[in-house]
Amino acid sequence: MPDGKIALITGANKGIGFAVARQLGEQGVTVLVGARDEVRGKEAADALVADGVTAVSLRLDVTDPASVAAAAAEIERRYGRLDILVNNAGVAGGFHGTADEATADDLREVYETNVFGVVTVTRALLPLLRRSPAGRVVNLSSHVGSLTLNSDPGSPLAGLDMIAYQSSKTALNALTVAYAKALRGTSIKVNAALPGVVATDINQHRGHRTPAEGAGIAVRLALLDEAGPSGACLADDGTVPW
Numbered sequence: 001m002p003d004g005k006i007a008l009i010t011g012a013n014k015g016i017g018f019a020v021a022r023q024l025g026e027q028g029v030t031v032l033v034g035a036r037d038e039v040r041g042k043e044a045a046d047a048l049v050a051d052g053v054t055a056v057s058l059r060l061d062v063t064d065p066a067s068v069a070a071a072a073a074e075i076e077r078r079y080g081r082l083d084i085l086v087n088n089a090g091v092a093g094g095f096h097g098t099a100d101e102a103t104a105d106d107l108r109e110v111y112e113t114n115v116f117g118v119v120t121v122t123r124a125l126l127p128l129l130r131r132s133p134a135g136r137v138v139n140l141s142s143h144v145g146s147l148t149l150n151s152d153p154g155s156p157l158a159g160l161d162m163i164a165y166q167s168s169k170t171a172l173n174a175l176t177v178a179y180a181k182a183l184r185g186t187s188i189k190v191n192a193a194l195p196g197v198v199a200t201d202i203n204q205h206r207g208h209r210t211p212a213e214g215a216g217i218a219v220r221l222a223l224l225d226e227a228g229p230s231g232a233c234l235a236d237d238g239t240v241p242w
Contacts, residue, residue, distance in 0.1 A: 004054075006079045007222065008071075010034040010062055010121060011089030013044040015200040016140065019215035020086055024222060025053030029084065032075065034060035036089075062089045062117030072124040081131035084222045087118045088140045092165045092202045099163040107164045114168035118175060126188075135188035138221045139176050141233065143194055145169025148241035165202075173233055173242055180231030189230035193218040194240055 007024050011017040013035035021031040035041025041057040048055035061067040091113045095106035129135035144166045149155045179190040195214030
């Protein structure tokens with residue numbers, strides 16, 4: 001069993017996930033590059049290795065329970081434990097209408113990755129996280145999931161209408177609180193990270209922050225010491241209201 005920390009990042013072959021993997025790796029963490037596409041995952045891991053990071057590609061489709069189970073078995077076989085899980089994989093979905101036009105299937109497309117995928121991965125990896133002296137789970141959320149900000153007429157989010165994506169991140173926030181409560185009294189901390197408006201595929205690269213900037217808060221939460229919070233929703237500039 002290795003002495004250094006082991007981290008799994010889902011959707012780590014690009015964007016914020018790749019930046020999280022790089023920054024954790026630069027701090028001596030062995031990073032497992034979770035990717036649905038095996039070729040792209042290997043390319044991402046190879047790029048990190050070329051820069052001196054200890055990185056291994058791991059095929060992982062968060063919407064496929066068999067894929068998740070196989071990934072968990074591989075981590076157990078290789079390392080015997082997991083110290084950090086970053087639930088980064090996310091999609092915006094193909095629905096672009098207003099909330100009153102949305103169907104259950106429009107939401108389900110997004111929830112399969114952003115919500116149900118997180119549940120599937122977290123449940124599969126919790127036994128390995130429990131073997132860590134300081135397990136950390138970081139869920140990549142978004143300001144757009146905040147009920148407080150969305151319901152404030154003066155908020156910049158007041159006019160945003162992305163029911164599938166927004167509500168999936170609200171649900172993810174609720175999952176974060178629920179897991180933190182369930183794991184209270186253990187060595188595992190669970191928090192939500194808010195990267196800000198990052199230029200990624202989800203927004204057609206229109207964000208004003210770089211993936212490296214957005215990754216910073218997730219990395220900070222992944223490396224929390226014992227005094228750090230659990231069940232919090234944090235951005236670079238502090239706590240954001242649920």
